[in-house]
Amino acid sequence: MEKYKYELHCHTSEGSRCAKISASQMADFYKSAGYTGLVITDHFFNGNTTVPKALDWEERVELYCKGYENAKRRGGEIGLDVFFGWEFGGDFVTIGLDKEWLKNHPDLDLLKPAEYFKTVHDAGGYIIHAHPFRESPYTKVLRIFPREVDAMETVNAVNTDFENQISEYIATRYNVTKVCGTDNHVGLTKRLAAILLSTRVKDINGLIGEIKNNRHEVKEYTVSGTDENPELKEYDPFYGVN
Numbered sequence: 339m340e341k342y343k344y345e346l347h348c349h350t351s352e353g354s355r356c357a358k359i360s361a362s363q364m365a366d367f368y369k370s371a372g373y374t375g376l377v378i379t380d381h382f383f384n385g386n387t388t389v390p391k392a393l394d395w396e397e398r399v400e401l402y403c404k405g406y407e408n409a410k411r412r413g414g415e416i417g418l419d420v421f422f423g424w425e426f427g428g429d430f431v432t433i434g435l436d437k438e439w440l441k442n443h444p445d446l447d448l449l450k451p452a453e454y455f456k457t458v459h460d461a462g463g464y465i466i467h468a469h470p471f472r473e474s475p476y477t478k479v480l481r482i483f484p485r486e487v488d489a490m491e492t493v494n495a496v497n498t499d500f501e502n503q504i505s506e507y508i509a510t511r512y513n514v515t516k517v518c519g520t521d522n523h524v525g526l527t528k529r530l531a532a533i534l535l536s537t538r539v540k541d542i543n544g545l546i547g548e549i550k551n552n553r554h555e556v557k558e559y560t561v562s563g564t565d566e567n568p569e570l571k572e573y574d575p576f577y578g579v580n
């Protein structure tokens with residue numbers, strides 16, 4: 339049976355300072371890699387954002403959404419489904435809510451995790467703990483919320499195998515839904531992750547529904563021959579992310 343491939347975690351240079359690739363190039367890359375769709379999850383205002391602090395909230399949200407909107411436009415031209423999300427505080431990939439919701443929640447970026455989870459869940463949003471066991475120079479404490487998030491990345495393509503294996507173990511023991519993401523900042527990269535579905539979903543809520551019902555597979559692919567990719571050498575997945 340044909341499987342449909344989805345990316346749940348990627349960044350664009352429009353919205354994320356650490357991304358090396360534009361939204362439309364990212365859409366082209368995922369189309370060429372055989373994906374059906376992707377979720378654009380640029381860093382929110384409490385992460386490595388391109389959006390200036392000085393503007394008012396609505397303007398900031400408009401700018402924030404540029405990566406998604408450009409990818410969506412390109413996706414329409416090439417036949418790739420593009421969905422909206424964000425990465426809150428470098429930790430929580432959030433999906434199922436939209437630009438209007440963001441506009442109506444000024445200072446969302448200032449919320450502490452517990453308040454953030456409640457606000458998003460009350461509105462029907464879905465929270466994925468990205469790379470829960472990633473260690474890096476800016477990580478002083480490993481914080482996990484296995485009883486509060488909806489899912490955990492048990493494969494993050496730019497994490498180490500060690501970090502992913504711990505995540506897999508914890509998700510199994512706490513019975514948390516397992517998902518994956520490439521955390522793509524560059525396009526072609528050494529390893530890619532994909533959620534495989536047996537149906538093509540219409541929108542982000544369709545995608546969430548498949549995951550909630552455990553009708554998805556977590557998959558990773560090693561891409562050979564990418565060591566010579568200069569973009570990749572330049573790429574530091576830990577750069578500037580808080």
Ligand SMILES: [Zn+2]
Nearest residue numbers: 354356386579
């Ligand atoms: Zn980043």
Ligand SMILES: [Zn+2]
Nearest residue numbers: 347349425521
């Ligand atoms: Zn990310």
